[in-house]
Amino acid sequence: MRTCKLERLDRYKQDGQSFVVRLRDNVHFEKPYALRRQAAEDSQIVRDFTCQLGTPQCRSKQRHRVVIFRDFEG
Secondary structure (H helix, E strand, C coil): CCCCCHHHHHHHHHCCCCCCCCCCCCCCEEEEEECCCCCCCCCCEEEEEEEEEEECCEECCCCEEEEEECCCCC
């Protein structure tokens, strides 16, 4: 049986391991829930939410925090 690559992220979270990954443009965000945060005018953050990652065939069981931000190139 082939394992889903997102299971590795779930294991990191279960183990209390902090991590940062760059997500591809085609990643599906399942049940996103916006986090309340104070908006700053000069902030580079576009969106900040938690969700499950992936498709029904390969989806994380844990919710992960996703922060979308504007980089230096816009």
